[in-house]
Amino acid sequence: MKAFIKTYGCQMNKYDSEIIAGILKENGFKLTEKTNDADIILVNTCSVREHAEKRMLGYLTVISNLKKENPDLIIGVVGCAALRLNKKILKKIPGVNFVLGPDKYKLLPGLLTDLSCFDETCYTVNNKEKYEDIIPVRNNGISEWVAIMRGCNNFCSYCVVPYVRGRERSRSVKSIITEIKELVAQGIKEVTLLGQNVNSYNDGSFDFPDLLRRVSEIDGLKRIRFATSHPKDLSTKLLEVIKERKNICNHIHLPVQSGSGKILKKMNRKYTPEEYISLVEKAKSMIEGISITTDIITGFPGETEEDHQATMELIRKLEFDSSFVFRYSPREGTKAFHYKDDVPENVKIRRLEEINSLQQSISEKINKKLIGKTCEVLIEGTSRRSKKEMKGKLDSGKGVVIKENDKKVKAGDIIKVRIFDANSKTLFGKINGRKNVDI
Numbered sequence: 001m002k003a004f005i006k007t008y009g010c011q012m013n014k015y016d017s018e019i020i021a022g023i024l025k026e027n028g029f030k031l032t033e034k035t036n037d038a039d040i041i042l043v044n045t046c047s048v049r050e051h052a053e054k055r056m057l058g059y060l061t062v063i064s065n066l067k068k069e070n071p072d073l074i075i076g077v078v079g080c081a082a083l084r085l086n087k088k089i090l091k092k093i094p095g096v097n098f099v100l101g102p103d104k105y106k107l108l109p110g111l112l113t114d115l116s117c118f119d120e121t122c123y124t125v126n127n128k129e130k131y132e133d134i135i136p137v138r139n140n141g142i143s144e145w146v147a148i149m150r151g152c153n154n155f156c157s158y159c160v161v162p163y164v165r166g167r168e169r170s171r172s173v174k175s176i177i178t179e180i181k182e183l184v185a186q187g188i189k190e191v192t193l194l195g196q197n198v199n200s201y202n203d204g205s206f207d208f209p210d211l212l213r214r215v216s217e218i219d220g221l222k223r224i225r226f227a228t229s230h231p232k233d234l235s236t237k238l239l240e241v242i243k244e245r246k247n248i249c250n251h252i253h254l255p256v257q258s259g260s261g262k263i264l265k266k267m268n269r270k271y272t273p274e275e276y277i278s279l280v281e282k283a284k285s286m287i288e289g290i291s292i293t294t295d296i297i298t299g300f301p302g303e304t305e306e307d308h309q310a311t312m313e314l315i316r317k318l319e320f321d322s323s324f325v326f327r328y329s330p331r332e333g334t335k336a337f338h339y340k341d342d343v344p345e346n347v348k349i350r351r352l353e354e355i356n357s358l359q360q361s362i363s364e365k366i367n368k369k370l371i372g373k374t375c376e377v378l379i380e381g382t383s384r385r386s387k388k389e390m391k392g393k394l395d396s397g398k399g400v401v402i403k404e405n406d407k408k409v410k411a412g413d414i415i416k417v418r419i420f421d422a423n424s425k426t427l428f429g430k431i432n433g434r435k436n437v438d439i
């Protein structure tokens with residue numbers, strides 16, 4: 001039987017789709033890229049944002065129609081939203097055969113062979129599953145994501161993750177190192193260690209800085225990133241490891257969410273704006289040129305103009321390299337769902353635009369400072385816009401377009417590039433050293 005997997009949502013969900021593909025492959029199922037060639041369609045869903053959930057329901061309605069021509073087609077809904085909406089999905093879209101939560105992917109082979117095995121246990125959280133024994137099916141690029149832990153214990157008041165993905169549990173250092181060594185042997189040059197709260201990784205013997213150091217000692221691994229960090233768990237020990245090991249990228253994605261102490265408290269983020277500011281200042285003073293990026297939620301319940309201005313002020317002070325700004329939307333099942341969503345939509349949009357515009361000017365200013373400098377760029381391949389150009393990334397994660405395409409340079413090489421132009425999103429450069437940079 002051939003399976004088509006459609007994925008919505010965050011990087012963790014994309015990784016889960018690779019796990020699902022691994023489970024299916026191991027059990028004799030094949031994968032297909034086309035829905036009309038599939039015997040099974042699995043929709044891996046996300047419930048973190050309302051928008052992704054709505055798109056997923058629309059997609060399910062469309063693919064249910066395929067059953068008119070192929071009544072034997074099996075449609076399964078897996079992932080976060082499957083766990084959250086279970087019975088609602090089954091009632092609303094009758095074409096769906098089953099729903100399966102993020103901890104239950106190992107039930108798939110049995111379920112696909114005998115749909116009568118489907119019951120309520122398919123959509124409960126078990127808080128234990130780590131999928132350590134599964135080999136994910138990947139796309140063979142030069143960069144890969146490796147989940148080091150699952151779940152989250154933080155219970156930020158706006159977030160469904162702890163409810164749909166359960167409590168934190170970490171994979172063993174040994175299984176992570178084995179997986180990354182195999183990836184490097186296959187030609188992978190960069191890995192991103194992935195978890196909802198990577199800094200609180202702990203397998204019982206090793207914490208996150210220990211793991212990071214071990215990973216950085218793997219021969220042939222040129223770059224290591226990690227996401228996502230919670231400010232309360234970002235330790236000095238971690239900053240020291242980043243500073244010391246050259247192949248750990250000088251970049252931390254550190255969601256602040258708001259610059260207002262009152263809102264942070266309501267969000268249950270467990271730090272104050274002052275603590276966040278001193279943490280970023282410490283990182284910047286310890287690691288020269290470190291890039292800090294962030295996430296911000298605008299229009300959280302009770303956010304006044306003063307709170308919004310506090311966020312603007314924090315952005316001005318810390319000058320993030322970039323920010324991802326989201327408009328607050330209530331998620332059922334969270335604590336904040338019971339707060340009055342009292343910031344009008346037009347105000348949320350205006351605040352979001354103000355933050356984006358401020359961030360754009362800061363990003364442009366930071367990026368323009370690189371003009372005239374020679375930087376190390378990990379080549380990702382030919383640019384999508386033109387075959388005459390290549391694209392790559394700096395250590396900081398910034399995208400670079402190289403305005404030439406040298407056939408001797410291949411994806412995965414790190415070359416020296418002289419930056420000659422920049423805007424808020426992209427740097428533009430010319431090759432300044434064809435040899436691989438030895439790291």
Ligand code: SF4
Nearest residue numbers: 152154155156159161
């Ligand atoms: S840290 Fe907060 S926002 Fe992030 S996954 Fe955990 S609960 Fe959600």
